[in-house]
Amino acid sequence: MIHTQALTRTFTSGKQSVEAVAGIDLDIGRGELVAVLGPNGAGKSTTLRMLTSLLPPTSGVARVAGIDVTADPAGVRARIGYVGQKDGAGHNYRVADELLMQGRFYGLDRAAARQRVDELLNTLDLPGLGMRKVSTLSGGQKRRLDIALGLVHSPGLLFLDEPTTGMDPQARANLWEHIGALRERLGMTIVVTTHYLEEADAMAERVVIVDHGKIIADDTPARLKRNLAGDHIDVTVPRAQEVVAREVLAQLGTEPGTVPAVVDPVPGGAVPRAELVGVRVRVPSGPAALPPALARLAAAGVEVSAASAQQPTLDDVFLNLTGRSLREGAEA
Numbered sequence: 346m347i348h349t350q351a352l353t354r355t356f357t358s359g360k361q362s363v364e365a366v367a368g369i370d371l372d373i374g375r376g377e378l379v380a381v382l383g384p385n386g387a388g389k390s391t392t393l394r395m396l397t398s399l400l401p402p403t404s405g406v407a408r409v410a411g412i413d414v415t416a417d418p419a420g421v422r423a424r425i426g427y428v429g430q431k432d433g434a435g436h437n438y439r440v441a442d443e444l445l446m447q448g449r450f451y452g453l454d455r456a457a458a459r460q461r462v463d464e465l466l467n468t469l470d471l472p473g474l475g476m477r478k479v480s481t482l483s484g485g486q487k488r489r490l491d492i493a494l495g496l497v498h499s500p501g502l503l504f505l506d507e508p509t510t511g512m513d514p515q516a517r518a519n520l521w522e523h524i525g526a527l528r529e530r531l532g533m534t535i536v537v538t539t540h541y542l543e544e545a546d547a548m549a550e551r552v553v554i555v556d557h558g559k560i561i562a563d564d565t566p567a568r569l570k571r572n573l574a575g576d577h578i579d580v581t582v583p584r585a586q587e588v589v590a591r592e593v594l595a596q597l598g599t600e601p602g603t604v605p606a607v608v609d610p611v612p613g614g615a616v617p618r619a620e621l622v623g624v625r626v627r628v629p630s631g632p633a634a635l636p637p638a639l640a641r642l643a644a645a646g647v648e649v650s651a652a653s654a655q656q657p658t659l660d661d662v663f664l665n666l667t668g669r670s671l672r673e674g675a676e677a
């Protein structure tokens with residue numbers, strides 16, 4: 346459904362130039378639900394705008410729904426739905442009128458447009474809201490209307506640029522349910538950009554991580570976490586015993602059948618009191634490693650005041666790949 350090769354986009358203003366997308370090779374098949382994840386300014390929106398033909402690439406190739414975005418942008422637009430970051434609907438119109446106009450714009454006759462509007466209002470759980478003015482809808486309802494507008498012409502491929510940003514967690518979960526249902530029911534290919542790690546982890550079957558205009562990882566969330574992060578255990582110990590604790594925990598990995606452990610400081614200084622310090626050790630299985638770790642620390646006389654086994658998150662994946670956290674600024 347999507348094929349790109351060495352896709353780039355450079356913005357130049359005056360003497361300054363920004364390589365927003367620096368060579369992206371991406372293949373997305375029919376029916377996939379893919380989340381594109383990355384920090385602010387990583388190049389997610391620029392990539393999406395090129396794939397949707399809104400922005401010409403500086404170099405490289407992008408074929409979307411079998412069509413070259415540079416050679417036939419109108420052909421691409423006829424086959425895709427795109428929901429950008431801002432509200433697309435006119436606030437003074439009625440919901441149904443807004444959808445009808447969009448249907449007519451795409452060349453549906455009046456009867457076909459009406460039928461499509463009814464289908465979409467039902468599919469996106471907006472029945473009964475057709476006669477309401479767009480300005481009276483809740484944030485979540487407006488976002489669903491934006492998606493309905495992107496689906497009027499029954500595209501096989503839908504691009505959603507940060508559809509859930511700024512929504513409360515309940516509305517976000519609800520919107521994702523709708524996105525999942527669209528895919529199930531209509532067999533659509535869906536590409537979503539998001540800042541929210543938990544969302545991408547829970548909802549997408551494939552996560553493409555973008556940083557500085559390049560893809561730095563591309564796999565299922567489970568494989569990304571297993572291969573690029575792994576479990577870890579955190580223990581909190583008196584600062585005076587930190588060195589001993591590190592030595593004891595580092596030995597965990599010397600047991601036959603386990604991989605060598607890597608001892609890191611707990612990021613963010615998550616310690617309950619100033620004289621305590623957090624020590625983190627990466628292990629193949631957190632729950633299995635915790636009891637022997639505690640036994641060894643006790644035998645060495647280390648007073649552990651807190652301990653936990655942690656499963657990796659996509660933020661751990663990003664941290665391991667880049668040394669930075671995706672969360673910085675992510676909730677802004």
Ligand SMILES: Nc1ncnc2c1ncn2[C@@H]1O[C@H](COP(=O)(O)OP(=O)(O)OP(=O)(O)O)[C@@H](O)[C@H]1O
Pocket residue numbers: 356357358363364365383384385386387388389390391392
């Ligand atoms: N029209 C433009 N002119 C100049 N620079 C631009 C333009 N559009 C984007 N950029 C720059 O290109 C880089 C990538 O921006 P882009 O919007 O693609 O990132 P993003 O990953 O979508 O970020 P966000 O999550 O904040 O939306 C940024 O450095 C941005 O400032």
